[in-house]
Amino acid sequence: MASSTTPSPVLKQPVKLACVQLASGSDKAANLAHAAAKVREAAAAGAKIVVLPECFNSPYGCDHFPSYAETLLPSPPTEAQSPSFHALSAMARDNAVYLIGGSIPELVTTITTTTEGTHEEPKKTYYNTSLTFDPSGTLLATHRKIHLFDISIPGKITFRESDVLSPGDTLTLVDLPPYGRVAVAICYDVRFPELATIAARRGAFALVYPGAFNLTTGPLHWKLLGQARAVDNQCYVALCSPARDMSAGYHAWGHSLVVDPMAQVLGEAGEGEEVVVAELDGDKIEEARKGIPLRDQRRFDVYPDVSQGAVAAKEP
Numbered sequence: 001m002a003s004s005t006t007p008s009p010v011l012k013q014p015v016k017l018a019c020v021q022l023a024s025g026s027d028k029a030a031n032l033a034h035a036a037a038k039v040r041e042a043a044a045a046g047a048k049i050v051v052l053p054e055c056f057n058s059p060y061g062c063d064h065f066p067s068y069a070e071t072l073l074p075s076p077p078t079e080a081q082s083p084s085f086h087a088l089s090a091m092a093r094d095n096a097v098y099l100i101g102g103s104i105p106e107l108v109t110t111i112t113t114t115t116e117g118t119h120e121e122p123k124k125t126y127y128n129t130s131l132t133f134d135p136s137g138t139l140l141a142t143h144r145k146i147h148l149f150d151i152s153i154p155g156k157i158t159f160r161e162s163d164v165l166s167p168g169d170t171l172t173l174v175d176l177p178p179y180g181r182v183a184v185a186i187c188y189d190v191r192f193p194e195l196a197t198i199a200a201r202r203g204a205f206a207l208v209y210p211g212a213f214n215l216t217t218g219p220l221h222w223k224l225l226g227q228a229r230a231v232d233n234q235c236y237v238a239l240c241s242p243a244r245d246m247s248a249g250y251h252a253w254g255h256s257l258v259v260d261p262m263a264q265v266l267g268e269a270g271e272g273e274e275v276v277v278a279e280l281d282g283d284k285i286e287e288a289r290k291g292i293p294l295r296d297q298r299r300f301d302v303y304p305d306v307s308q309g310a311v312a313a314k315e316p
């Protein structure tokens with residue numbers, strides 16, 4: 001149904017966003033120190049929003065999640081519970097940037113008492129979790145990967161995150177004043193256009209996905225999905241991958257990129273370490289939406305189920 005009101009710009013002033021395509025190894029402390037150096041580099045290049053990759057402080061893989069997992073709740077955790085939380089907070093504060101801190105494996109331990117009340121059993125639940133900090137180092141948002149990466153392409157790749165991880169159940173929107181609102185989701189989440197569309201309809205100027213595609217689905221779908229989510233929603237999309245390491249158990253595709261609202265790639269990394277910086281400009285969103293006025297042409301009368309947007313959202 002057509003809307004008669006002119007929406008206010010979703011991105012209120014231009015801002016540089018950086019995707020830090022990071023090389024990580026098995027030493028968590030070294031990974032955190034290295035991430036800090038690269039965030040500094042991104043900030044020195046003028047970025048005010050910095051994005052790290054999925055599982056940036058560990059190797060990626062089901063075998064690794066439990067041993068690298070950190071406790072984030074209650075928030076803030078202690079340094080011992082979550083060195084990554086504190087390192088990310090310091091990176092944001094030291095560089096005065098918004099930091100979308102890739103993702104880390106999160107551990108939640110719950111104690112259940114047996115029905116007889118005789119003994120307590122700790123139950124461990126793991127999530128793939130992204131933390132976003134503001135320029136003072138304060139935690140703004142926590143996103144738990146909603147769609148777990150469970151695929152099997154015979155002869156190519158089989159991966160079952162759900163063997164170890166549990167899914168999150170909320171869409172994550174984060175206000176980054178004075179710029180506007182972004183949505184944060186993780187990797188496989190990018191394959192679900194409903195999530196992106198609802199985020200854009202709730203005012204996100206950018207959809208930000210720390211991710212780690214692989215050498216099978218990366219060349220097929222990584223850029224395509226980034227461009228698709230951008231053109232569907234006429235907003236910016238950032239995909240941030242680890243650098244490729246052929247000696248690791250999981251070979252990340254790399255190719256971190258930033259796509260504009262007309263689906264043009266503004267910057268794309270290769271396979272190695274690289275910082276991709278792009279300027280995001282609200283006028284580009286408004287121009288795209290004015291030129292191709294999808295928002296006013298939607299026919300929710302024909303597809304009312306989509307219009308209900310029945311997704312739990314963490315409103316900022």
Ligand SMILES: O=C(O)CCC(=O)C(=O)O
Nearest residue numbers: 149187188212213214217
């Ligand atoms: O969707 C894909 O092809 C890759 C997804 C992935 O690597 C992930 O969710 O971590």
